[in-house]
Amino acid sequence: MRVDEKIALDAFKPDEAPHIKPRLEVCKACRDRVCVRVCPGGLWTVVEGTDEVRVECSGCLECGSCVTCCPNGGIDWAQPRGGCGVRYRCG
Template sequence: MNIEEKLFLVRYNTDAESHLKIISQEVCKKCEDKPCTYICPAQVYRWSCDILTVSYEGCLECGSCRFCCPFENISWKYPRGGFGVSYKFG
């Protein structure tokens, strides 16, 4: 099973409020490599038309983006209780 097939099996209870926030879009404009756009396994972050978009609905809560931003420009927290990703084990 490839990663796309595995991701298809993931289920979410999406919150109306994002648990991921970009602190400053101006900082993103100056960020040369934009590691968040390639480190996230769910491709939550995309650079388009000079703005960083955050599709928080697809977040797997792996925490990688917390550590990849060289400017600590991502405000990260878990979704509120009862919301977010559901994993099926076994």
């Protein structure tokens, strides 16, 4: 089974407030854009025609890759509240 097929089995219950927030001023000046490349869910995008990045929190796998790999400390990240976030399924 491919990774994207496994991810498609997971269920998500988004928290009311996003648990990942890009620091806009830091991200605008960033040319690395590592977050876009490392997210296994493909949730980070560069907003077309701007210097801004956007993250779609509702499909977050809570792996922490974006926070770990960002070289600029450009992300505020917290666990979703209890009962919210990803629910993994084994198959």
